[in-house]
Amino acid sequence: MSLRGALKGGRTLKIFGLIVNRLVYAFVLLFAVLVLNFTLMHLAPGDVADTISQSMGGADEELLIEIRKDYGLDQPYYQQLATYIGKVLRFDLGHSFFFNEPVSKLVLERVPATLLLVITAQILALLLGVVLGVYSARKPNGIMSHFVTFFALFGYSAPVFWTGILLLIAFSLQIPLFPVAGMRDVTIEGNFWVHAIDVMKHMVLPVVTLASIFLALYSRLARATMIETLGTDFVRTARAKGLPERQVVYKHALRNSLSPVVTLAGLQFSAVVSGAVLVEAVFSWPGLGTLAFQSIIARDTPTILGILFFSALVVIIGNLLTDLALRFVDPRVGASK
Amino acid sequence: MDRKTEDGEFVEQARSPTAEAWDMFKRNHAAMAGLAILFVITVGSIFGPFIYNTDPFDMVWAPFSPPGEEGYLFGTDYLGRDLLAMVVHGARVSLVIGLSAAIVSIFIGVTIGALAGFYRGFIEEILMRITEFFQVLPTLLFAMVIVALFGASLTMITIAIGIVSWTAVARITRSEFLRIRELEYVMASRASGVSNTKLIFRIILPNALPPIIVQSALMIGSAILFEAGLSFLGLTDPNVVSWGQIIGSNRQYILDASYTVTIPGIAIFVTVLAISLVGDGLNDALNPKLRAR
Numbered sequence: 001m002s003l004r005g006a007l008k009g010g011r012t013l014k015i016f017g018l019i020v021n022r023l024v025y026a027f028v029l030l031f032a033v034l035v036l037n038f039t040l041m042h043l044a045p046g047d048v049a050d051t052i053s054q055s056m057g058g059a060d061e062e063l064l065i066e067i068r069k070d071y072g073l074d075q076p077y078y079q080q081l082a083t084y085i086g087k088v089l090r091f092d093l094g095h096s097f098f099f100n101e102p103v104s105k106l107v108l109e110r111v112p113a114t115l116l117l118v119i120t121a122q123i124l125a126l127l128l129g130v131v132l133g134v135y136s137a138r139k140p141n142g143i144m145s146h147f148v149t150f151f152a153l154f155g156y157s158a159p160v161f162w163t164g165i166l167l168l169i170a171f172s173l174q175i176p177l178f179p180v181a182g183m184r185d186v187t188i189e190g191n192f193w194v195h196a197i198d199v200m201k202h203m204v205l206p207v208v209t210l211a212s213i214f215l216a217l218y219s220r221l222a223r224a225t226m227i228e229t230l231g232t233d234f235v236r237t238a239r240a241k242g243l244p245e246r247q248v249v250y251k252h253a254l255r256n257s258l259s260p261v262v263t264l265a266g267l268q269f270s271a272v273v274s275g276a277v278l279v280e281a282v283f284s285w286p287g288l289g290t291l292a293f294q295s296i297i298a299r300d301t302p303t304i305l306g307i308l309f310f311s312a313l314v315v316i317i318g319n320l321l322t323d324l325a326l327r328f329v330d331p332r333v334g335a336s337k
Numbered sequence: 338m339d340r341k342t343e344d345g346e347f348v349e350q351a352r353s354p355t356a357e358a359w360d361m362f363k364r365n366h367a368a369m370a371g372l373a374i375l376f377v378i379t380v381g382s383i384f385g386p387f388i389y390n391t392d393p394f395d396m397v398w399a400p401f402s403p404p405g406e407e408g409y410l411f412g413t414d415y416l417g418r419d420l421l422a423m424v425v426h427g428a429r430v431s432l433v434i435g436l437s438a439a440i441v442s443i444f445i446g447v448t449i450g451a452l453a454g455f456y457r458g459f460i461e462e463i464l465m466r467i468t469e470f471f472q473v474l475p476t477l478l479f480a481m482v483i484v485a486l487f488g489a490s491l492t493m494i495t496i497a498i499g500i501v502s503w504t505a506v507a508r509i510t511r512s513e514f515l516r517i518r519e520l521e522y523v524m525a526s527r528a529s530g531v532s533n534t535k536l537i538f539r540i541i542l543p544n545a546l547p548p549i550i551v552q553s554a555l556m557i558g559s560a561i562l563f564e565a566g567l568s569f570l571g572l573t574d575p576n577v578v579s580w581g582q583i584i585g586s587n588r589q590y591i592l593d594a595s596y597t598v599t600i601p602g603i604a605i606f607v608t609v610l611a612i613s614l615v616g617d618g619l620n621d622a623l624n625p626k627l628r629a630r
Contacts, residue, residue, distance in 0.1 A: 032470050044486035157558070157610035159565045159581070162602035165588060169595050267472070274477030278566050282588075292478060293570055296485040308482050311475045319473075 015327065022323065026316045031085075033312045037305040038084045042077060044301070093309070094302035098295060103306040107291065111310055113183055114287035117279070118272050118314065119321075121207045125214035126265055132215075133222025133261075134254060140227055148219050155216020160275050164209040164282035171205060178205050181284035206283045210275050214268055218261050225257040232256075259330040266322030270315045288314075361622035368618020374611035382428035391422040393578045403596065414587050414597045423578050424604055430579040431605065434495050435561035441499025442560070443553050446506025447542075453507070454514025455537050461511075468507050476501040477566060484572045491574050498563045502556065509552050513545035547623035554616035558609040565605050580605050 050064075068074050075083075087094070093103035136145035172178045183202050188194060229235060230253055238248045273288075280289030288307050295303035362368055403412045412420050453464040483497040517523060518541060526540050565581030567573060573582050580601040587597035 029470060029473050033474065036474075040482065040486055045488075153610060153613055157613050158606045159562050159569070159584075159602060159609075161566060161569050162584060162598070162605065165584070165591060165598050166602070169591055169598075173592060270472060270475045273475035274566075277475070277477050277481070278569065281570060288478075292481060296481055297571065299485070301486065304482055304485055308474065308478055311478050312473050315473050315475060 015324070018323070018327075019320070022320050026320070029316060030309070030313065033309055034085055034088055035081065037308060038081050041301060041305060042080070088309075093306040096295070096300050096303045098298035098300040099303065103302050106303060107288065107306045107310050110286060110288050110291045111314065113285060114273070114276055114280070114289065114311075115314060115317075117203070117206055117210065117285060117287060118269075118276050118318070120203065121210035121276075122214065122265060122269075122272055122318070124207060125211040125218055126261065128211070129215045129218025130222045130254075130258065130261060132219040133224075134226050134249065134257075136219075137223045137226035137230060138249065145223070148223055152216040152220040155212050155214075158212075159278075160209060160213055161278040161282050163212055164205070164279055167205050167209055168282065178202070183286050202283075202285075206279050206285050209282070210272065210279045213275055214265070214272060217268065218265065221264055222257060222261050225260050226253060229253045229257045255329070259326060262322060262326050262329055266319055266326070269318035269322070272318070273311050273314055358622040362618050365618040365621060367614045368621075371611040371614030371618065374607060375615060378428065378608055378611070379432065381425070382432050385425040385428065389422060389425050391419050393418060393423040393426040403594070412594070412596055414583070414594070420583070420597060420600060423583050424580065424601055427578040427580045427583060427601065428604070430491070430577050431561055431564060431581070431608070434491060434498070434564045434579070435557050438495045438498035438502070438560040438564065439553060439556040441496060442503040442556060443506050443549070445499065446503035447510050447549060449503070450507035450510025451514055451537055451542065451545075454511040455518060455533070455541065457515075464507075465511070468504050471501070472504050474501070477563070480563065480567060481570070481572060484567065489572050489574055491577065494564065494567060494573065498560050498567075502559065502563065506549065506552055506556065509548050510545060513548060514541055517541050517544050551616055551620045551623060554612060554619055558612035558616065561605065561609055561612070 065074075073080070091104050093107070095101075096103050096106055099106055132144075132148050132151075136142065136148040139145055168180065172180045179202050184195065184198050188198050230249075235248060235253050238252045239245075243252075276285075276287065277289030277292060279285065280287045281293050284290060288311055292304065292307045294300075295307070414420055414423065449464050449468065453461040453468075479501045480494075480497040483500065484494055487493050487497075523536065523540055526536060531540065564573075564579065565584075568579045568581035569585035569588075571582075571585055573579060583601040584598050587594070591598055
């Protein structure tokens with residue numbers, strides 16, 4: 001009992017150490033994103049002075065020089081970079097000319113919607129993908145198995161925004177099951193649960209659309225690893241000692257096939273956020289993607305760069321969650337270190 | 338191929354790996370179908386615009402004329418433009434950008450992966466950190482930022498897609514290099530004083546190619562999807578038609594004319610599907626482990 005407790009304590013400590021380690025790494029990555037952001041902005045043709053003079057309907061060279069001096073644009077690159085990073089550390093990502101709001105406020109408002117979409121789609125794709133994969137692996141030549149193969153091909157060959165529009169036409173225009181756009185219905189009144197159900201209704205189509213790409217990937221991998229695991233010796237042993245088939249498949253084989261799928265899911269996080277940008281554009285989901293779309297049309301550079309920064313943050317959070325999930329699914333991960 | 342020797346015995350002749358892979362590929366019906374579809378689409382995109390030379394920007398008829406009516410096979414879009422002409426002319430942009438963006442990303446990926454896998458140590462550490470950094474940035478947003486800042490020309494879109502999507506190629510190339518550089522024949526070349534450049538390009542790279550080729554095939558498909566996504570969002574050269582852009586500009590009108598979105602979508606889907614099938618076929622044909630099974 002005490003030994004077990006000690007082991008458990010050691011594990012908690014390890015996970016804690018991992019989190020600290022990962023957080024430090026996350027900060028380094030975010031710092032790199034900032035440097036990249038600033039460098040891109042620096043290299044891009046046209047600067048703030050040009051934007052301001054355009055909005056004033058033109059300005060002479062003297063005024064441009066004055067504006068550049070005001071904004072510190074006459075200083076050397078590294079000095080401007082230092083100023084920029086110093087500002088970001090004080091949560092100042094600049095000011096959006098188009099929305100006339102601080103970028104950090106604008107972007108932070110949109111992060112939860114994107115996180116909700118991305119994480120729900122990932123979980124749905126993972127769960128369904130594993131179920132479909134396992135089911136089809138048990139009968140590699142059955143109808144279900146062919147269906148999974150076909151569906152996987154469809155999932156990563158169809159453009160996600162097109163799938164979204166098709167679902168929109170089918171399930172909210174032809175058969176009005178789900179709302180056409182947005183995240184909530186402002187006319188609805190009621191307590192928390194009424195609103196929660198409303199959001200869920202709005203979520204169905206975007207989540208299914210986004211999940212379809214990754215469901216395809218995961219089910220295919222789950223099927224392949226499961227077929228491989230079912231052929232190994234330990235599964236034969238489990239069968240030989242007379243365990244019921246259910247237990248062999250779902251307890252012994254499944255646990256050993258899960259970790260490659262979860263690892264893949266972790267690697268896909270940045271792709272999921274990319275997919276979310278398109279899905280949000282289709283369903284007018286009020287997240288980072290829609291904001292990116294609006295600010296790019298408006299040429300609102302500070303907002304665009306703020307979005308890139310926060311979307312990298314979303315990916316880093318996603319990776320961290322996957323890493324923890326992986327340790328939960330497969331205790332061998334990290335145990336040897 | 339068996340050949341008769343002078344004594345009249347049959348001797349099996351050694352065959353080149355390429356011929357063997359092609360035999361394997363030929364037996365895969367899905368992959369051959371994909372190759373055939375791809376051939377038709379490529380030929381169509383090269384000669385189609387000459388044969389069907391209606392200007393895709395011309396207003397030819399009333400808007401939202403449904404497919405098949407008034408002599409327009411795919412109907413007309415919201416500006417009364419001939420949708421068939423748009424799809425035929427759009428094929429070029431989609432295919433060319435898909436192909437050239439894939440080439441850019443394969444070039445970057447192979448270079449970085451090869452250097453990391455060959456030199457190891459400090460260089461590998463730095464290059465793999467850079468790769469991880471690029472994996473953290475959501476590819477589409479990153480490409481959107483590049484295109485938004487530097488202008489939506491076709492060249493810039495190609496470069497942007499290439500810059501954001503090389504990480505998978507780099508990882509695969511690196512792991513192949515790590516494996517192959519320890520093989521005896523490489524050791525032997527090294528011991529006989531072959532230069533590093535020659536080792537990388539002539540000795541190791543040819544043997545690392547099979548998985549890179551498979552990945553490259555898939556890259557073309559994803560680059561086409563990528564371009565479609567960008568032009569769907571309106572980040573494209575306004576003077577050219579592409580499949581994604583047709584969907585993006587017509588999507589407000591799906592209530593009146595869903596075919597304006599469905600048809601170009603099918604074009605993208607079929608093209609990428611054909612490429613995926615070919616990629617799967619290549620994977621089976623070039624993977625010796627599977628061949629043994």
